[in-house]
Structure formats: C-alpha cells, structure tokens
Amino acid sequence: MTRTAHTSAPAGKQMLSEQVYAHLRDAILRGDHAPGDPLKPQDLAKEQGVSLAVVREALVRVVGEGLADRLPNRGFAVPAFSDRRWQEIAEARRTVEPVVLRMSIERGDVDWEARVRAAHHRLARTPAYLPEEGEYYSSAWSEAHRIFHRTLLEGCGNPVLLQTFDRLWTASELARRWSAHRNPGRDGALEHRRLEKAALARDADAATELLIRHLTRTADVMADPV
Numbered sequence: 439m440t441r442t443a444h445t446s447a448p449a450g451k452q453m454l455s456e457q458v459y460a461h462l463r464d465a466i467l468r469g470d471h472a473p474g475d476p477l478k479p480q481d482l483a484k485e486q487g488v489s490l491a492v493v494r495e496a497l498v499r500v501v502g503e504g505l506a507d508r509l510p511n512r513g514f515a516v517p518a519f520s521d522r523r524w525q526e527i528a529e530a531r532r533t534v535e536p537v538v539l540r541m542s543i544e545r546g547d548v549d550w551e552a553r554v555r556a557a558h559h560r561l562a563r564t565p566a567y568l569p570e571e572g573e574y575y576s577s578a579w580s581e582a583h584r585i586f587h588r589t590l591l592e593g594c595g596n597p598v599l600l601q602t603f604d605r606l607w608t609a610s611e612l613a614r615r616w617s618a619h620r621n622p623g624r625d626g627a628l629e630h631r632r633l634e635k636a637a638l639a640r641d642a643d644a645a646t647e648l649l650i651r652h653l654t655r656t657a658d659v660m661a662d663p664v
Contacts, residue, residue: 528657546593
C-alpha cells in the first residue's frame with residue numbers, strides 16, 4: 439500500500455507537468471503571448487495553480503522545441519520576430535527537404551501516392567482560421583499542413599531523414615504562424631496544390647523548385663521588419 443502511494447506521486451506529477459506543457463505550448467502557438475514577451479514562471483504557476491517546479495519543467499520542454507528562449511539571468515521569453523534563428527531554420531529546411539522530396543518521388547510507390555492525395559484533400563478541406571482560435575492558423579489546419587508536408591517526404595523510406603524533418607518542422611512552427619498573420623494575402627492553397635500535382639506527376643525538378651519557393655516565402659516575411 440505504501441509502495442502504491444509512493445509510485446503514484448511521480449505519476450501524478452508527470453501528468454500535471456504534461457498538462458501544463460500542453461497548455462503553455464498551445465498558448466504560445468495561439469498568440470496569447472506576443473513575440474518577445476517574458477514567460478514568468480511565478481505568474482504561470484499562479485495561473486495554472488501548480489508548483490514552480492512543474493512550470494519550469496514545462497518551460498524547458500517548450501525551449502527544447504524552439505517555442506521559447508531561456509535567457510541568461512532573465513528567465514524565459516517567447517522568441518522575437520527579428521530572431522536570426524528563423525532564417526537559419528529556413529536555410530536548413532531549404533537544404534534538407536528538397537533532397538528528401540526528390541528521393542521520395544523516385545522511391546515512392548502507389549500507396550505513397552494515395553497518402554499524398556489523401557493528405558492534400560484533408561488540408562484543402564480544413565479551415566485555416568477559426569474565430570475561437572484567434573488570428574493565427576487553427577490547430578486542425580496546422581496539423582493537416584504538417585501531415586501533408588511530411589507525407590510528401592515519406593516515400594523516401596529513410597526514418598532518420600524524416601526525424602530531421604520532424605525536428606525542423608516543430609522549430610519553425612512559430613515562424614509559420616506568424617508569417618500568416620503578416621502576409622494574409624498569400625495563396626498557400628495554390629502553392630500546396632501545385633506541389634501535390636508536381637510530386638504525383640513524378641516531376642522532381644518542378645516539385646523541388648516549388649518546395650524551395652514555398653519555404654522561402656515564409657522566411658522572407660519573417661525577415662521583413664515592417
């Protein structure tokens with residue numbers, strides 16, 4: 439009996455930490471915390487009704503995902519618009535993803551083609567914005583967007599390369615959402631439709647060029663100080 443009580447406490451703390459992490463992550467992505475805003479552990483702990491230790495654990499996790507910064511002697515903060523990391527991440531994605539897409543087009547089978555069609559259909563049918571989720575992309579659309587881009591690359595058959603994509607995707611999520619707010623007239627749906635068409639036509643040259651342009655547009659918006 440004592441043993442059960444002893445083991446349930448860490449499990450309860452872990453569950454609480456997971457809830458606080460999910461709440462904080464969603465709040466940052468939703469735009470509740472503006473770029474450059476401090477993330478004060480004491481305030482977050484009071485808001486969530488949890489200990490500082492639980493909040494700090496959650497903050498460390500969002501820092502690891504690139505959704506927050508840990509500043510020397512100044513605590514935590516949401517990354518700024520001007521942060522050079524967005525350009526560095528964009529450069530990494532433009533270097534890695536076109537190569538993986540080319541491999542995917544060369545190696546992908548009929549099942550891969552079907553998954554690409556299904557992923558694009560889901561993306562095209564999912565509302566990008568919902569009134570209750572504010573001015574940034576909706577959570578459902580963001581997930582459909584991630585699945586579409588990942589599915590395009592899955593034909594490569596290399597899990598290590600796909601893990602690299604996953605890390606870069608998460609690290610660039612804030613920039614992607616912010617870029618939509620700063621460039622509302624961008625026709626992302628057309629970009630995705632052309633990308634799907636080129637990939638399924640097995641036109642690797644056209645598909646990789648479209649992907650590079652797609653990634654560059656987001657990076658360009660983040661580099662614009664206006």
